[in-house]
Amino acid sequence: MSTELTFKQYQDGLANDVFWGLLCDDCGSYTTPPQKVCRSCGSTALQVVELEKSGFIRTFTVIRVAAEGMNPPFVVALVETASGAWVMGNVINIDPNEAGMELIGRKVTLSSRPVKGDIYACGDIHSLCFTLL
Ligand SMILES: [Zn+2]
CATH class of the missing domain: 2.40.50 (OB fold (Dihydrolipoamide Acetyltransferase, E2P))
Structure with missing residues (x-):
């Protein structure tokens, strides 16, 4: 999956009960709703992952x-x-x-x-x- 999550992709997921987040490769924190950088450490090394x-x-x-x-x-x-x-x-x-x-x-x-x-x-x-x- 892409390393970028747009607001539209996030919204399309919500509309279909799929909950997307961004997992930081540097600190292991999750960022959701989508942003360009990790909300914990500011890293841009983010993977798109499906949340429980x-x-x-x-x-x-x-x-x-x-x-x-x-x-x-x-x-x-x-x-x-x-x-x-x-x-x-x-x-x-x-x-x-x-x-x-x-x-x-x-x-x-x-x-x-x-x-x-x-x-x-x-x-x-x-x-x-x-x-x-
Ligand atoms: Zn981070």
């Missing part, structure tokens, strides 16, 4: 004040996959008003959903999201 479709919630927050066009409250989580990639998205099958510390460590599956772009976006996109198991 599940992981564990490591931290989260409940968004109660959001940008125009969004519909708060909603839960945003950081999830660590088995390979060590960290990904961010919304937890979609929980009442945000019921979210508590028991979410930390819960297993989730990765998926995506189409979201309406706001006035600052380049149009509608797919957004990574998580489902509690």
